[in-house]
Amino acid sequence: MNIAVLAGDGIGPEIIAQAVRLLDVLKAEGFDIELEYGLIGGSAVDATGEPYPEMTHQLVSRADAVLLGAVGGPQYDVLPRPQRPERGLLAIRKALNLFANLRPAILYPELAKASSLKPDVVAGLDIMIVRELTGDIYFGKPRGIEMRDGQRVGVNTMVYNEAEIQRIAHVAFRTAQKRNRRLCSVDKMNVLECTQLWRDVVEETGKAYPDVKLSHMLVDNAAMQLVRDPKQFDVIVTGNMFGDILSDEASMLTGSIGMLPSASLDSHNKGLYEPIHGSAPDIAGKNVANPLATILSVAMMMRYTFNQEDVAQHIEEAVKKVLVQGLRTSDIASQGMHVLGTREMGDAVLSAF
Structure with a gap:
């Protein structure tokens, strides 16, 4: 090793x-x-x-x-x-x-009172967030700050190709198979074409995993549901930026960000x-x-x-x-x-x- x-x-x-x-x-x-x-x-x-x-x-x-x-x-x-x-x-x-970034959000029973939510809402919490880590708006081009019509303009590009979505989807489905066989894919397909492709490819990839129940959720709703009823989730798969935000939100359900590990594979x-x-x-x-x-x-x-x-x-x-x-x-x-x-x-x- x-x-x-x-x-x-x-x-x-x-x-x-x-x-x-x-x-x-x-x-x-x-x-x-x-x-x-x-x-x-x-x-x-x-x-x-x-x-x-x-x-x-x-x-x-x-x-x-x-x-x-x-x-x-x-x-x-x-x-x-x-x-x-x-x-x-x-x-x-x-x-x-x-x-592939794997971030578990597990609430140890002894720390239920440390959560900002009521103990009965978070007791028994055990979520795995699978976040794509090398694409999306963090790496997309063009990017930068430039001058347009005499003023500064900031530009970042959200981009995913089919193969990038497929490989993280496979990781998420296999992860769900080892848990409770439920996978929620999070996107913003009602506004962003990039994440419409994300949803389409995840759907197509899911055909190879008939034993996993696949659902979809818009990212703003997912952020709300993590606070309202976090135990409805088993495995969540999402892109780089959404995953960055949702995984930190999920971490605070457990009482402290100091309790949660991660793996990037x-x-x-x-x-x-x-x-x-x-x-x-x-x-x-x-x-x-x-x-x-x-x-x-x-x-x-x-x-x-x-x-x-x-x-x-x-x-x-x-x-x-x-x-x-x-x-x-x-x-x-x-x-x-x-x-x-x-x-x-x-x-x-x-x-x-």
């Missing part, structure tokens, strides 16, 4: 450190794990002037999987757009062809694994960040890239044990809970593992 480790910026190094401790335990137990470290985002800009330097590209290209912390910080907002840390994320996704299940929260520079270096999403990202890595389902479940069970014990970081704490720091939460998970 050759794993590239990119800690990134802000709280990235702190949360990655706890995940690496878990990988070290697995290595001590006999797993053939090799870790190599590289730079991405702001830390890479500071060292090389680029958010995704060539040395990092070479590192991740030869790795089996990538474990990433977080990128970004306000000090980089003044840089030219190509140098901003977020460009490193877009670049690595494109370079490795990581087109290519066609051979090589993957980049990262928590979905940001770099949180305001709490960086204070030993208060929640490392559980990063630790759960290691579980996803074991499941999807290395086919170690038993190990993945073992990691997830360790996190559940910690929550049952009433141990919390500050972002998920409620009255009567024992609040731990980042490293102390790592200690607790390792003790339960």
